[in-house]
Amino acid sequence: MPDIKSTMEGRLDNGESKLHHRKDLDLLHWKDMPKHLQFNPYIFTGYRPLLTFWGCLNSLFYLHNETINILTHAIPIVYILATVPPLMPWTQLWYLSWCHVLGIVSPWVGSFLYHLFMNIERGEKIYYRLLQLDMLGIWINQSFGAIPMVTATTYCLPGVIKWIFLIAYCLLSVWGFYKAMTAWSPWERRLCFLLPFTVRVILCLIRYFSIGGGDPGAFTHVILQDLVSVIGAAIGAMHIPEKWFPGTVDMYLNSHNIMHVLVVAAVYSMHVATMRDLQWMTRVNCSAAL
Numbered sequence: 001m002p003d004i005k006s007t008m009e010g011r012l013d014n015g016e017s018k019l020h021h022r023k024d025l026d027l028l029h030w031k032d033m034p035k036h037l038q039f040n041p042y043i044f045t046g047y048r049p050l051l052t053f054w055g056c057l058n059s060l061f062y063l064h065n066e067t068i069n070i071l072t073h074a075i076p077i078v079y080i081l082a083t084v085p086p087l088m089p090w091t092q093l094w095y096l097s098w099c100h101v102l103g104i105v106s107p108w109v110g111s112f113l114y115h116l117f118m119n120i121e122r123g124e125k126i127y128y129r130l131l132q133l134d135m136l137g138i139w140i141n142q143s144f145g146a147i148p149m150v151t152a153t154t155y156c157l158p159g160v161i162k163w164i165f166l167i168a169y170c171l172l173s174v175w176g177f178y179k180a181m182t183a184w185s186p187w188e189r190r191l192c193f194l195l196p197f198t199v200r201v202i203l204c205l206i207r208y209f210s211i212g213g214g215d216p217g218a219f220t221h222v223i224l225q226d227l228v229s230v231i232g233a234a235i236g237a238m239h240i241p242e243k244w245f246p247g248t249v250d251m252y253l254n255s256h257n258i259m260h261v262l263v264v265a266a267v268y269s270m271h272v273a274t275m276r277d278l279q280w281m282t283r284v285n286c287s288a289a290l
């Protein structure tokens with residue numbers, strides 16, 4: 001039979017560990033966070049404390065100020081992997097099919113890992129590695145993900161022009177990759193994608209004036225895929241609406257939440273446009289098309 005003292009100690013230990021466990025789940029205020037996690041001064045509450053790997057994973061199961069950011073990019077990973085691969089023309093255009101699937105899944109994987117583990121107790125260095133992973137996901141989307149659009153638009157143009165566009169797009173994307181991996185400020189991170197974006201604008205003009213190829217029915221989504229993500233990035237950069245109502249949209253509807261939903265909508269447009277372009281390439285007769 002255990003003596004009273006050890007039973008009491010046992011209870012105390014139990015109580016203490018429960019208390020400790022409870023403390024882990026307590027959410028913090030902006031001013032309690034380390035500098036590298038104070039990136040949005042208008043979000044006051046709901047911050048997870050620094051946690052272990054398992055603590056971060058566990059944070060999937062309670063509400064905090066990153067929950068919406070995590071879920072809005074976790075759900076598309078499951079949905080895309082379950083629905084998109086069977087739709088792809090793997091036999092006719094296997095490399096463009098790979099570019100598309102990789103391009104529309106990658107941003108969510110990087111973002112999901114970044115938001116889930118941003119508060120891991122490994123210091124600032126790991127935080128910046130996670131941020132690079134997030135950037136890498138966006139870069140794969142903007143580079144590989146856009147190759148089907150570049151190919152479709154130049155599909156029926158003379159070979160030299162086709163290759164000039166494709167090589168230029170790849171080189172500017174490589175430059176963007178270097179910039180994305182070495183960027184230190186949020187504005188620098190956004191500008192990494194400016195040059196490939198400029199090429200896409202030129203390709204849109206080519207499509208608009210019917211010089212280039214691609215399914216004409218995809219045009220609206222070709223525009224929307226960039227327009228909606230630029231609006232999302234601008235809302236994120238301007239911290240709207242929390243700038244106007246500091247501390248009132250900590251858990252939901254803050255600029256990063258809105259940006260997450262808008263970029264999902266933008267990638268949906270990219271998917272619709274690419275699927276139409278891929279189908280167009282499988283049936284087009286270039287000598288008759290131009």
Ligand SMILES: [Zn+2]
Nearest residue numbers: 069111256260
């Ligand atoms: Zn994010």
